[in-house]
Amino acid sequence: MNAERQFRRAGARAAADAARQDFLRAGLAGYGHAAAGARRRFADWSAARDRCQEVKAEALAHLDAYLLRFEERVVARGGHVFWAETAAAARDYILGVARRHGARRVIKSKSMVSEEVRLTPALEAAGIATVETDLGEFIVQLRREPPFHIVTPAMHLRRGEIAALFQRELGAPPGADSAEELAGAARRALRDQFLAAEMGITGANFLIAEEGLVAITENEGNARLCSSLPRVHVVLTGLEKVLPRLADLGLFWPVLAAAGTGQPITCYNSLIGGPRQPEERDGPEEFHVVLLDNGRSALLADRERRDTLACIRCGACLNVCPVFHTIGGHAYGATYSGPIGAVLMPQLGGLERFGHLAFASSLCGACTEACPVKIDLHRHLIRNRRDAVAAGRGRRREGWAVRAWAWLAADPRRYQRAGAVLRRLLRVRRVLPGEGGMLDPLRPWTRARALPAPPAESFREWWRRRTAAPPARDSHD
Amino acid sequence: MTDANAGRERILARLRAARAAAPLAPPPAPHAAGVFAPIADPLVRFQEECAANRTELYQVDAANAATCLGDLLAQALAPGDGAPAYVQDAPILRRLLAALPPPLPARLRWSSEAAVGGDAGAAVTLAEALVVRTGSILVSTACGGRAASVLAPVHIVYAEAAQLVPELDQALVAARACAAAASMLCLITGPSRTSDIEKKLVLGAHGPRRLVLLLAR
Numbered sequence: 001m002n003a004e005r006q007f008r009r010a011g012a013r014a015a016a017d018a019a020r021q022d023f024l025r026a027g028l029a030g031y032g033h034a035a036a037g038a039r040r041r042f043a044d045w046s047a048a049r050d051r052c053q054e055v056k057a058e059a060l061a062h063l064d065a066y067l068l069r070f071e072e073r074v075v076a077r078g079g080h081v082f083w084a085e086t087a088a089a090a091r092d093y094i095l096g097v098a099r100r101h102g103a104r105r106v107i108k109s110k111s112m113v114s115e116e117v118r119l120t121p122a123l124e125a126a127g128i129a130t131v132e133t134d135l136g137e138f139i140v141q142l143r144r145e146p147p148f149h150i151v152t153p154a155m156h157l158r159r160g161e162i163a164a165l166f167q168r169e170l171g172a173p174p175g176a177d178s179a180e181e182l183a184g185a186a187r188r189a190l191r192d193q194f195l196a197a198e199m200g201i202t203g204a205n206f207l208i209a210e211e212g213l214v215a216i217t218e219n220e221g222n223a224r225l226c227s228s229l230p231r232v233h234v235v236l237t238g239l240e241k242v243l244p245r246l247a248d249l250g251l252f253w254p255v256l257a258a259a260g261t262g263q264p265i266t267c268y269n270s271l272i273g274g275p276r277q278p279e280e281r282d283g284p285e286e287f288h289v290v291l292l293d294n295g296r297s298a299l300l301a302d303r304e305r306r307d308t309l310a311c312i313r314c315g316a317c318l319n320v321c322p323v324f325h326t327i328g329g330h331a332y333g334a335t336y337s338g339p340i341g342a343v344l345m346p347q348l349g350g351l352e353r354f355g356h357l358a359f360a361s362s363l364c365g366a367c368t369e370a371c372p373v374k375i376d377l378h379r380h381l382i383r384n385r386r387d388a389v390a391a392g393r394g395r396r397r398e399g400w401a402v403r404a405w406a407w408l409a410a411d412p413r414r415y416q417r418a419g420a421v422l423r424r425l426l427r428v429r430r431v432l433p434g435e436g437g438m439l440d441p442l443r444p445w446t447r448a449r450a451l452p453a454p455p456a457e458s459f460r461e462w463w464r465r466r467t468a469a470p471p472a473r474d475s476h477d
Numbered sequence: 478m479t480d481a482n483a484g485r486e487r488i489l490a491r492l493r494a495a496r497a498a499a500p501l502a503p504p505p506a507p508h509a510a511g512v513f514a515p516i517a518d519p520l521v522r523f524q525e526e527c528a529a530n531r532t533e534l535y536q537v538d539a540a541n542a543a544t545c546l547g548d549l550l551a552q553a554l555a556p557g558d559g560a561p562a563y564v565q566d567a568p569i570l571r572r573l574l575a576a577l578p579p580p581l582p583a584r585l586r587w588s589s590e591a592a593v594g595g596d597a598g599a600a601v602t603l604a605e606a607l608v609v610r611t612g613s614i615l616v617s618t619a620c621g622g623r624a625a626s627v628l629a630p631v632h633i634v635y636a637e638a639a640q641l642v643p644e645l646d647q648a649l650v651a652a653r654a655c656a657a658a659a660s661m662l663c664l665i666t667g668p669s670r671t672s673d674i675e676k677k678l679v680l681g682a683h684g685p686r687r688l689v690l691l692l693a694r
Binding site: 027029030032041042043045046048051058059062063064067068077082083084085088133134135136139152153154155157159164179180181182183187190191194195204211213220221222224225227228229239244246247248249250251253254261262264266267268269270272273274275276277279280281282283287291293297298300301306309321 | 482485486487488489491492495496497499501502508509510511513514525526529530588591592593595606611618622623624627628639644645646649650654656658659660661662663664665666667668669670671672673674675676677679681682683684685690
């Protein structure tokens with residue numbers, strides 16, 4: 001089955017699961033409340049967004065120079081920097097490091113880039129046990145499913161489902177199903193893994209060019225453990241995550257926290273510059289940074305889309321998106337879901353495979369408004385649609401429908417008459433049996449939804465009636 | 478020397494081709510200006526932020542700092558399990574812990590002798606700076622090592638009020654100076670936490686359940 005059909009099917013199934021949607025919406029409403037509070041901590045949130053946009057634009061405008069500077073500083077501290085053109089190159093390099101150190105156990109902290117390059121399956125295939133240590137990632141790994149959301153991977157699961165999973169997979173006692181007990185069970189299960197692993201893999205939130213530092217933001221402390229305890233630490237990151245200077249984090253740390261989780265600042269903001277230094281007593285002996293291109297340099301050259309590389313992966317656009325609220329993260333069938341996924345995936349994974357995602361949007365612009373680095377997300381969705389149609393990926397039925405609508409809308413009389421006919425048809429339809437059944441022509445809509453009652457009059461009629469009472473008539477009528 | 482790879486040259490060539498003609502931009506103005514409102518009373522604000530992020534803040538003076546630290550350690554190290562406390566080997570901490578009542582002195586491990594281990598019951602460290610705006614504590618590898626401030630279930634920090642800086646901007650200036658020698662720095666804001674299960678806040682996800690700050694005048 002092709003990716004588009006799969007998306008339609010998974011989306012329709014998720015859209016019909018009202019209970020899961022309510023659960024998801026309640027969680028996202030909590031985020032909305034916290035994020036609004038965190039934004040109020042700024043005297044001028046819109047000025048903060050403007051500055052973030054400017055700093056990112058500067059970083060991207062001179063990406064080569066900043067990356068070289070970053071590399072120079074990391075290498076000076078004894079670290080290694082590898083430039084990976086493709087997902088396969090990144091995987092092979094990391095596998096090579098693991099083999100050289102005879103690593104049998106790898107601990108990982110959250111990294112969407114590692115999902116992008118399918119790192120864990122590659123390590124597992126090479127006989128290297130790879131454990132996700134972020135609580136949400138750990139849960140979805142035990143369920144053998146991908147993250148549901150780029151920041152909160154297990155947000156779709158209820159406590160009871162996680163408790164059952166932990167009983168089955170970790171031998172946790174039944175009845176231990178509070179959030180505290182479940183988090184405690186994961187902490188105990190993972191503590192030994194942290195102490196035993198030979199290699200730790202993390203992502204990066206920012207690469208600081210001037211000082212040559214990798215900045216990692218997290219709440220749990222698992223990324224800190226991954227980068228402190230094992231003999232080898234590998235950072236896998238997209239090469240676009242550069243900020244020119246350390247000073248820029250004075251803005252980006254609170255902005256990322258506000259947009260990502262609604263916190264004033266995230267619990268742990270680590271800066272790592274290399275392996276253990278001679279006078280230091282702990283920390284890894286070897287430090288590698290893998291800079292992944294995988295289509296990013298082509299995006300940089302695309303003037304129209306360059307600003308999509310400014311994304312800091314905060315997840316705000318997912319959290320406010322009515323489509324994400326309805327279908328959730330898994331239905332997208334893509335590493336990055338939500339608006340940013342629909343914008344990026346065709347660039348990273350091909351228009352043929354992901355061109356259809358841009359059509360799953362009401363173009364309401366909530367994503368653009370939420371984006372802390374001011375990526376013009378909904379306009380990028382329109383551009384992706386344009387390109388998909390130009391590449392012959394448009395749907396013929398949709399083309400006919402739009403043309404028919406354009407013809408009707410071109411003439412007010414015609415439009416009025418069509419509306420009247422449609423209202424009458426809908427009224428007739430409602431009294432007939434079999435709504436949502438196999439023979440219902442409106443089945444794509446009605447099989448999971450009730451058809452709303454059609455209004456008795458058109459807007460135009462309603463308006464005329466309302467304005468008829470006062471003597472002064474609207475001359476436009 | 479970096480790992481030689483042909484991919485590096487090809488990537489760089491593509492990035493160079495896409496590069497803007499304009500020269501590198503000059504450093505921007507400090508970020509706090511205009512984006513954040515000024516802070517009226519730094520100490521009050523710091524207390525409020527600590528309370529909000531669940532840092533346990535004790536204000537001490539020269540007379541009671543040692544007693545307070547001793548009490549906290551006695552509380553953190555349960556008598557039964559024999560778990561040690563890993564302590565940053567710094568003159569001020571040596572002095573504060575000199576008169577610790579037995580059997581606690583036998584359970585101290587100084588950072589000059591051993592790196593923190595999985596058996597840690599507590600860690601005691603200094604800080605590089607404290608941030609008023611967010612109620613945060615900046616540590617580096619100089620503060621007892623990389624893992625000291627994350628592996629133990631209780632992290633106790635001793636710092637002085639003079640280390641308070643109003644904004645992240647100033648803390649990052651301090652961090653820049655530290656980064657010349659330290660391979661890791663961390664800005665810590667409250668104890669470890671997760672909200673991954675039904676968005677409910679749980680403290681002590683993988684790092685410390687308790688973060689205690691002794692702030693000396």
